[in-house]
Amino acid sequence: MHIHLADIMNREGETLQLQTELEWKSFPVQSDSFSILAKTPLVLSVVNTGDKVLELKGAGRVTVAIPCDRCLEEVAVEIPLDIFRRVDMKLSKEERIRNLDESSYITGTDLDVDQFVYDEVLMQWPVKVLCSKTCKGICSRCGQNLNHGDCGCEKESLDPRMAAVRDIFSKFKEV
Numbered sequence: 336m337h338i339h340l341a342d343i344m345n346r347e348g349e350t351l352q353l354q355t356e357l358e359w360k361s362f363p364v365q366s367d368s369f370s371i372l373a374k375t376p377l378v379l380s381v382v383n384t385g386d387k388v389l390e391l392k393g394a395g396r397v398t399v400a401i402p403c404d405r406c407l408e409e410v411a412v413e414i415p416l417d418i419f420r421r422v423d424m425k426l427s428k429e430e431r432i433r434n435l436d437e438s439s440y441i442t443g444t445d446l447d448v449d450q451f452v453y454d455e456v457l458m459q460w461p462v463k464v465l466c467s468k469t470c471k472g473i474c475s476r477c478g479q480n481l482n483h484g485d486c487g488c489e490k491e492s493l494d495p496r497m498a499a500v501r502d503i504f505s506k507f508k509e510v
Contacts, residue, residue, distance in 0.1 A: 341444040343383050344424050351381040355448060362399055362456065372411050373398040377452060387425045391446070393418035397456060401464045405472035406480045414459045416452060 336355055343349045354376045361368045377395040384390055395416040400409040422441060440451035471481035479486035 336448040338381070338446040338448060339444060340381065340389065340424070340441075340446055343381055344387050344389070344444060347383055347385045349383045352379070354378050357395070357397065357452060358449070359397075362397070362453075364457070364460070370400040370409075371397060372400050377416065377448070379448065381446070384421075387423065389422045389424060391418065391420045391422060391451070393452065393455070395452070397452075399456075401461070403466040403470060404463050405470040406466060406482055407473065408466050408480065408482075410464050410466050412461060412464055414456055416455055416459070418451070418455045420451075 336358075338351070338353075343351050356376050357371075357374050359371050359374070361370050363369075373396075375396045377393055380390075380392040382390045382392075393416060396413060397416065398411050398413045401412045402408065403410050424441075424444070440447045440454060466482070473480055474486045474488050476488040477486050
């Protein structure tokens with residue numbers, strides 16, 4: 336969804352409020368795509384604070400299915416959207432980049448709401464996702480999810496390069 340901001344830019348103190356549904360079915364990140372399990376409508380407010388400076392405020396919530404980092408089971412992760420940005424519309428795209436304000440969601444006088452929300456979800460994306468604090472992960476040999484039960488693979492497989500160290504410890508083992 337695109338919002339044309341030219342009208343609000345010319346009227347100091349003007350406010351634009353709207354509520355919109357996010358049209359995403361999945362959320363692409365690099366070469367992966369994650370299913371969206373739930374989403375609330377985005378409540379968006381655009382305020383002209385004067386001198387062609389706009390304040391963009393948004394609120395909503397997205398729930399995404401992200402694989403557990405240990406066992407690869409999908410976990411429903413809720414990402415709250417509490418967005419606040421101040422955009423100086425007098426600056427050119429080059430000036431914004433120079434000021435480290437890479438607002439890819441503004442093109443000319445148009446606001447790309449989907450890109451605006453996409454950027455916020457990326458910033459809120461969790462670094463590590465676990466299905467539980469006690470997740471056992473998967474077996475490194477057979478790939479079975481160890482949360483569902485033991486796989487029967489040999490547990491004590493030491494690196495052959497560590498055999499000398501193992502021998503030293505076994506010599507000094509208390510009887």
